[in-house]
Amino acid sequence: MKILVAGKGGVGKTTIAALLSHIFSNHEYKVLALDTDSVPNLAQSLGIPLDKAFKIVPLTKNMKLIEEKTGARPGEGWGVLFSLTPKVDDIVERYGIKVKDNLNLVVVGSIDVSKEGCLCPAIALAKAFLRHVFLKRKEIIIVDTEAGAEVFGRGLAEKFDLFLCITEPTIKSLIISKKLVKMAKELGIKKTILVINKVRDSLEAAKSYSRIFPEKNIPYHIVHYDNNLQEVEMKGLGVTNLPENSIIVHDVLLLYSKISKFIK
């Protein structure tokens, strides 16, 4: 099962990706969490200590690895021949960070060419790695992304089984989400759940949903606003430090139950 977590900036993608990763692994699934943000911070949300999280070098910034795998250095661009099909089957074992039993993280880094400039060998490596992982690994793969639509680029999006479109309950955020949902569908992702996060008033959120999605063809799931998050983040801690009875944990557990129903 490959789950894409995407949406506009600051809506809660990383927080929800981290919580889901922990919840799946607590239910005896083997989980591989992938961070494809150009400013990665999933490690921190997963609860990896700050000093360790700071030292993680994303695959797309790992010059030695890129050279080893593609035969070219980042920045050399298209003028230099490099391998578009590098061997990537050892990357999880070499660069995966064990968060706990059954939960590994690989910080991929940005796969957005426009953001990375002309680091073409780096992007080639990242994309080859993602394709390999999607094809070969049997885990639950949860991909946290950065705001934007690069992850919907051809050759990747259609490999996902589920798109979690994270949104805030505002009309503005819902309109953007509607566009992302449409894109995902056009690219062949079969299932989407709209996760309406930071909800303070469920009734209002449901009304806003009906306004923007009058066809009601996309199921939604509400995650409430949780004050505990700020407290945890002020201390530089991850989602595992949230109190067990916190509303966000409760709501994401419900989301997990819905998702686990698709898994045969």
Ligand SMILES: Nc1ncnc2c1ncn2[C@@H]1O[C@H](COP(=O)(O)OP(=O)(O)O)[C@@H](O)[C@H]1O
């Ligand atoms: N349900 C929630 N309740 C309160 N704050 C939240 C909630 N979800 C996310 N946040 C906060 O919103 C901010 C952005 O969250 P983050 O997961 O980093 O978003 P993204 O990855 O989409 O940019 C963080 O400070 C996070 O603590």
Ligand SMILES: [Mg+2]
């Ligand atoms: Mg994020």
